[in-house]
Amino acid sequence: MSGTTSKSGTAAPLSEGGAAPRRVGGGSSGPVRSERRRRLYRWDLKWSPYAFVAPFFVFFLAFGLFPLLYTGWASLHQVELTAPNDMEWIGLRNFSRLMEDEFFWNALRNTLTIGVLSTVPQLLIALGIAHLLNYKLRGSMFFRVAILTPYATSVAAATLVFVMLFGRDIGMINWALGQVGFGPVDWENGKWTSQLAVSTIVVWRWTGYNALIYLAAMQAIPNDLYESAALDGATRWQQFVHVTIPSLRPTILFTVVVSTIGATQLFGEPLLFNRGGGASGGANHQFQTLGLYLYEQGWVNLHLGRASAIAWTMFLILLLIGAVNWLVGRRLRKSS
Amino acid sequence: MRTSVFTRGTTAPPPRRTLRRAVVIAAVAALGAGLLAGCAEDSGDPDSSATKGGGKGKTTITVGVFGAFGLKEAGLYDAYMKLHPEINIEQTSIERNENYYPQLLTHLASGSGLADIQAIEVNNIAEIAQTQSGKLMDLGKTAGVKKENFLEWKWSQGTDKSGKTVALGTDIGPQGICYRKDLFEKAGLPTDREEVGALWAGDWQKFLAAGEKYKAKAPKGTAFIDSASGLMAAVQGGSAERYYDKDGKVVYKTNPAVKDAWDVAAKAADLGLTAKLQQFQPSWDQAIVNGTFATISCPPWMIGYIKDKGAEKTEGKWDVAAAPKASNWGGSFLTVPEAGKNKEEAAKLVAWLTAPEQQATFFAKRGSFPSAQAAFSLPEVADAKDPYVNDAPIGKIFSDAAKGIPVTIVGPKDLIIAQNLADVGMLQVDQKGVSSEDGWNAAVKSIDNALEK
Numbered sequence: 001m002s003g004t005t006s007k008s009g010t011a012a013p014l015s016e017g018g019a020a021p022r023r024v025g026g027g028s029s030g031p032v033r034s035e036r037r038r039r040l041y042r043w044d045l046k047w048s049p050y051a052f053v054a055p056f057f058v059f060f061l062a063f064g065l066f067p068l069l070y071t072g073w074a075s076l077h078q079v080e081l082t083a084p085n086d087m088e089w090i091g092l093r094n095f096s097r098l099m100e101d102e103f104f105w106n107a108l109r110n111t112l113t114i115g116v117l118s119t120v121p122q123l124l125i126a127l128g129i130a131h132l133l134n135y136k137l138r139g140s141m142f143f144r145v146a147i148l149t150p151y152a153t154s155v156a157a158a159t160l161v162f163v164m165l166f167g168r169d170i171g172m173i174n175w176a177l178g179q180v181g182f183g184p185v186d187w188e189n190g191k192w193t194s195q196l197a198v199s200t201i202v203v204w205r206w207t208g209y210n211a212l213i214y215l216a217a218m219q220a221i222p223n224d225l226y227e228s229a230a231l232d233g234a235t236r237w238q239q240f241v242h243v244t245i246p247s248l249r250p251t252i253l254f255t256v257v258v259s260t261i262g263a264t265q266l267f268g269e270p271l272l273f274n275r276g277g278g279a280s281g282g283a284n285h286q287f288q289t290l291g292l293y294l295y296e297q298g299w300v301n302l303h304l305g306r307a308s309a310i311a312w313t314m315f316l317i318l319l320l321i322g323a324v325n326w327l328v329g330r331r332l333r334k335s336s
Numbered sequence: 337m338r339t340s341v342f343t344r345g346t347t348a349p350p351p352r353r354t355l356r357r358a359v360v361i362a363a364v365a366a367l368g369a370g371l372l373a374g375c376a377e378d379s380g381d382p383d384s385s386a387t388k389g390g391g392k393g394k395t396t397i398t399v400g401v402f403g404a405f406g407l408k409e410a411g412l413y414d415a416y417m418k419l420h421p422e423i424n425i426e427q428t429s430i431e432r433n434e435n436y437y438p439q440l441l442t443h444l445a446s447g448s449g450l451a452d453i454q455a456i457e458v459n460n461i462a463e464i465a466q467t468q469s470g471k472l473m474d475l476g477k478t479a480g481v482k483k484e485n486f487l488e489w490k491w492s493q494g495t496d497k498s499g500k501t502v503a504l505g506t507d508i509g510p511q512g513i514c515y516r517k518d519l520f521e522k523a524g525l526p527t528d529r530e531e532v533g534a535l536w537a538g539d540w541q542k543f544l545a546a547g548e549k550y551k552a553k554a555p556k557g558t559a560f561i562d563s564a565s566g567l568m569a570a571v572q573g574g575s576a577e578r579y580y581d582k583d584g585k586v587v588y589k590t591n592p593a594v595k596d597a598w599d600v601a602a603k604a605a606d607l608g609l610t611a612k613l614q615q616f617q618p619s620w621d622q623a624i625v626n627g628t629f630a631t632i633s634c635p636p637w638m639i640g641y642i643k644d645k646g647a648e649k650t651e652g653k654w655d656v657a658a659a660p661k662a663s664n665w666g667g668s669f670l671t672v673p674e675a676g677k678n679k680e681e682a683a684k685l686v687a688w689l690t691a692p693e694q695q696a697t698f699f700a701k702r703g704s705f706p707s708a709q710a711a712f713s714l715p716e717v718a719d720a721k722d723p724y725v726n727d728a729p730i731g732k733i734f735s736d737a738a739k740g741i742p743v744t745i746v747g748p749k750d751l752i753i754a755q756n757l758a759d760v761g762m763l764q765v766d767q768k769g770v771s772s773e774d775g776w777n778a779a780v781k782s783i784d785n786a787l788e789k
Contacts, residue, residue, distance in 0.1 A: 078789050081441050081442065081445075083445070083467060084442070084445045103782075160618065163618050163619075164618060167618070167619050167622070169622075170619065170623075171619075186768075189768050274617075275616070275617055275618065278434055278755055278759060280755075280756070280759055280760055283763035283764045283767060284760075284764060284768075284778070296786075299438040300434065300752065300755075300786075301786040301787075302441070303788075303789055306789075
């Protein structure tokens with residue numbers, strides 16, 4: 001997101017010399033009132049747009065930019081939650097410490113693997129679902145609403161259900177595995193099993209949301225493309241690959257970016273997956289994400305300075321992702 | 337960036353579709369209602385129906401607590417409002433102390449958002465007394481508060497270095513061992529609480545020996561004890577010095593008492609005596625209901641927890657025996673922040689709530705054991721029997737245990753150290769079969785990182 005206010009051409013561009021000739025002519029003979037009215041009108045044209053967008057920027061300054069900068073400031077200090085006003089300047093030590101902090105690297109790795117495990121299936125399934133919903137079918141509207149319901153449930157409720165499903169001794173999934181003759185899996189304690197379980201919650205919650213976005217984009221694809229493809233003898237699958245996917249390119253890029261940002265900030269699901277264990281992300285920190293580690297440093301260990309440094313590091317990672325995406329987007333636009 | 341997806345205006349739906357739309361809207365409404373119901377259930381805020389509308393001229397005192405604290409449930413607020421018609425009491429509760437405590441710290445720092453009275457968990461009391469005492473009222477000077485009413489160690493835990501008492505104890509956690517009579521019988525162990533207590537009196541190693549006996553003939557699918565971490569907490573609560581020495585130095589790495597507790601718990605895991613559960617997790621709750629473990633270290637509040645979870649399914653199946661050694665696990669305090677609007681009235685209320693008579697009521701109604709020793713001799717405590725646990729004389733059992741609890745030295749980071757030892761170190765040993773040494777090292781690494789500012 002670029003946060004610049006560009007004077008775009010929404011308001012009628014006002015030529016600076018709109019009423020100039022008269023004034024240049026020296027003594028204005030016109031009545032003063034009309035002159036003042038004209039000036040008011042000019043101001044109105046010039047400044048009203050700013051007044052209209054001001055509320056957003058005021059709020060953004062107060063609740064977006066200020067916290068961001070203050071967090072940056074705090075990250076350069078040693079500061080504890082027990083006394084947030086006693087700040088001791090330590091420069092970049094919080095950041096240099098992160099570089100050799102094995103818990104940080106562990107969290108970064110987990111964030112990456114859980115991110116891939118959740119984002120890739122999520123978007124693929126969403127594409128498939130959107131494609132199916134794009135056909136004429138009875139009650140399509142109902143299905144469109146239904147796939148959005150997981151997105152509308154609270155993280156806490158959803159996660160609690162999944163914790164029950166993935167239970168070791170009394171869990172539905174292990175019961176099902178037992179029926180097929182597999183031994184019980186200790187989902188929470190295995191590195192990959194726990195990350196898979198957390199990813200499952202994320203996939204369940206966000207697939208419908210992405211599917212709707214894809215569906216909206218699919219509806220915008222002109223029908224004659226499909227008709228001509230069908231005339232050329234393309235099967236449904238070929239139509240999907242050669243017509244639908246290329247047309248969806250910008251949309252796919254958009255969902256990839258949004259999902260990546262979401263995955264980087266993943267917090268609620270892993271926190272609640274281990275309800276009794278604070279924010280450690282399992283006995284071996286096996287599913288502790290960056291968001292969780294940030295929370296643990298700030299709100300469990302009460303080190304605000306260290307937590308702020310993690311927050312800023314995450315911010316920089318997101319900027320990096322944004323830059324990569326922008327480059328890829330530009331390449332795509334050029335190639336098409 | 338031009339990634340606008342919605343490039344075309346959508347066309348208005350033809351009128352034929354109104355019926356279908358109605359159906360859809362109905363479906364949405366139904367789903368929405370279902371979801372809301374689901375959410376309403378899991379938020380589980382017992383205080384949404386707080387006594388509202390204090391009428392004119394009433395002073396409203398707010399009390400901030402965590403978990404099912406119990407003062408409200410014990411009817412103490414109502415009793416106070418009857419005595420003082422001009423006072424109205426409202427409680428807000430946050431389920432988990434881990435979430436409640438940092439929020440309280442931020443509120444204290446900014447001096448806003450505070451309730452008139454704020455509860456503190458024993459693991460946080462040292463940090464509060466050492467770092468926040470300037471922001472809290474001196475309750476030691478409040479009328480009706482008598483130092484000699486309280487257990488000496490409980491009083492000193494809520495007092496800062498300058499002798500200002502900022503927190504008054506509500507309850508403590510002297511421990512017994514709760515055991516399932518039915519499972520003990522099947523495993524060929526005695527079931528009478530005196531005999532059971534005698535099995536392991538004086539030594540946690542004897543407790544492990546009893547566990548091995550149990551395991552030899554254990555009913556299928558059951559374990560002797562719920563979790564190694566719970567056992568570790570119980571053993572640790574019996575030593576005067578745990579993670580800090582009296583000079584405030586962190587000594588958990590070298591303190592033999594901590595290592596002993598660790599070894600007992602690790603041995604229990606090694607011998608396969610545990611159900612490999614993590615306490616306060618949904619799976620642990622299910623195990624309580626299904627009776628898959630035979631013993632659990634049991635402060636009075638744990639009996640309350642078992643009652644809440646097991647309800648009528650486990651009624652009469654549990655009994656309480658004396659623990660091998662006296663020890664304390666848990667307990668809380670009440671404080672009055674200086675920034676509160678009704679400081680004086682709030683202090684009076686705290687004085688009343690923590691007086692021996694009210695603590696006795698608290699115990700009788702909720703099982704939270706008094707921190708006021710003056711209450712031990714009151715009949716509500718001394719003669720208390722709990723029908724849920726086979727009429728066990730809990731008053732006597734816990735009073736005896738309370739008398740033997742040493743004066744524990746608490747430190748500011750007790751909670752973090754305890755949590756990492758339990759949920760990082762011992763959990764690996766218990767659930768993943770990691771060696772005792774590796775588990776210990778993992779916990780130490782985690783704690784070192786957590787303590788570094």
